[in-house]
Structures are given as C-alpha cells and as structure tokens.
Amino acid sequence: xxxxxxxxxxxxxxxxxxxxxxxxxxxxxxxxxxxxxxxxxxxxxxxxxxxxxxxxxxxxxxxxxxxxxxxxxxxxxxxxxxxxxxxxxxxxxxxxxxxxxxxxxxxxxxxxxxxxxxxxxxxxxxxxxxxxxxxxxxxxxxxxxxxxxxxxxxxxxxxxxxxxxxxxxxxxxxxxxxxxxxxxxx
Numbered sequence: 001x002x003x004x005x006x007x008x009x010x011x012x013x014x015x016x017x018x019x020x021x022x023x024x025x026x027x028x029x030x031x032x033x034x035x036x037x038x039x040x041x042x043x044x045x046x047x048x049x050x051x052x053x054x055x056x057x058x059x060x061x062x063x064x065x066x067x068x069x070x071x072x073x074x075x076x077x078x079x080x081x082x083x084x085x086x087x088x089x090x091x092x093x094x095x096x097x098x099x100x101x102x103x104x105x106x107x108x109x110x111x112x113x114x115x116x117x118x119x120x121x122x123x124x125x126x127x128x129x130x131x132x133x134x135x136x137x138x139x140x141x142x143x144x145x146x147x148x149x150x151x152x153x154x155x156x157x158x159x160x161x162x163x164x165x166x167x168x169x170x171x172x173x174x175x176x177x178x179x180x181x182x183x184x185x186x
Contacts, residue, residue: 014075015077016107018077018106022149024106024149025148026147028108028144030140031099031140033095033096035135035138036095037132039131041090041092054128061122062116062119063084065118066081067112080105081103085100086098087099099114118140125137
C-alpha cells in the first residue's frame with residue numbers, strides 16, 4: 001500500500017516537501033454539473049436573475065477561488081497560476097462547468113482546478129436559489145492532469161539533483177570569479 005504523503009511517519013499532518021523537485025509545466029482540468037429547472041435556465045439565458053449575470057459571476061468566482069486554494073485547503077502549496085479559465089455550457093437540464101488551471105511549478109495544479117470548478121457551481125447555486133429550490137450539484141471530478149518538464153536557465157544548466165542552496169553558492173562563486181575578471185582587465 002502506498003504511503004500518504006501528507007502524513008509523517010509518526011502520524012502527524014505535514015506539508016509535502018517539493019523543494020527538490022524540478023519545475024514543470026502543469027495543467028489540470030476539473031468539471032462538474034448543476035441540475036437546474038428549464039425555467040431557471042431560461043431566466044439565466046435571458047439575464048433575468050435578480051442578482052445579476054449568473055455565468056459571468058460564476059466565472060469570476062471560480063477564478064478567484066482557484067487563486068485562493070492554498071488558503072482554503074490545508075497543506076496545499078501556494079502556486080503561481082499562469083492561467084485559470086472557467087467554461088460554462090448548458091444542456092436541457094444543467095449547466096456544465098469546466099475549470100482549466102495552468103502553472104509552472106514543482107507540484108500539481110489539480111486542487112486549484114477542482115476548487116475553481118466547485119466554487120463556480122456554488123456561485124450559480126447561490127444566484128439562483130431564490131427561483132429554483134431543486135438544484136443539485138453533482139459529478140465534480142478531475143478529468144485531466146498533465147505535466148511536462150520545463151527548461152529553467154539562470155545562466156547555467158538546470159540541474160534538478162542540485163539543491164537550491166547549492167545552486168546559490170555556485171552562482172555567488174561564479175559572480176565573484178566574473179567580478180575578479182572584470183577588475184583584472186581594468
């Protein structure tokens with residue numbers, strides 16, 4: 001059986017150390033649905049919901065939520081999100097939400113995609129609850145997760161096996177060597 005990475009050997013919760021992992025381009029897509037009455041969908045499409053434009057608000061809510069994932073989910077790493085996109089498509093009885101999140105980081109972005117999709121759905125629920133008491137959020141899931149290694153260069157080849165502190169020491173030594181070369185030329 002695999003060991004849980006968020007639990008230490010003595011059973012305590014811990015944040016996973018990703019500092020030795022290489023930077024990678026990461027992308028995740030999460031989706032979910034909200035079942036709505038047809039009358040509610042018609043009101044949304046005609047922009048007749050009293051609280052405002054439902055899907056525009058849901059998109060903003062989902063993007064904002066994805067950006068706050070580390071504050072909402074314990075032990076999640078704070079990630080520099082490069083993109084968060086919320087797509088909403090309607091069918092006869094539901095609104096289908098898809099959240100795509102991308103980053104270049106040392107850990108995955110799937111929690112951000114899941115939080116973004118879920119909060120977009122919750123926002124739709126909140127905005128329509130006065131006119132539809134039968135709404136149901138369902139089928140929230142991760143549908144895609146990808147990772148591709150990214151070349152990172154700081155005027156030297158990226159060596160993932162070398163810790164960041166060792167790289168900084170090497171960079172300082174290189175800088176001192178370059179400074180002494182400049183002084184000798186003058």
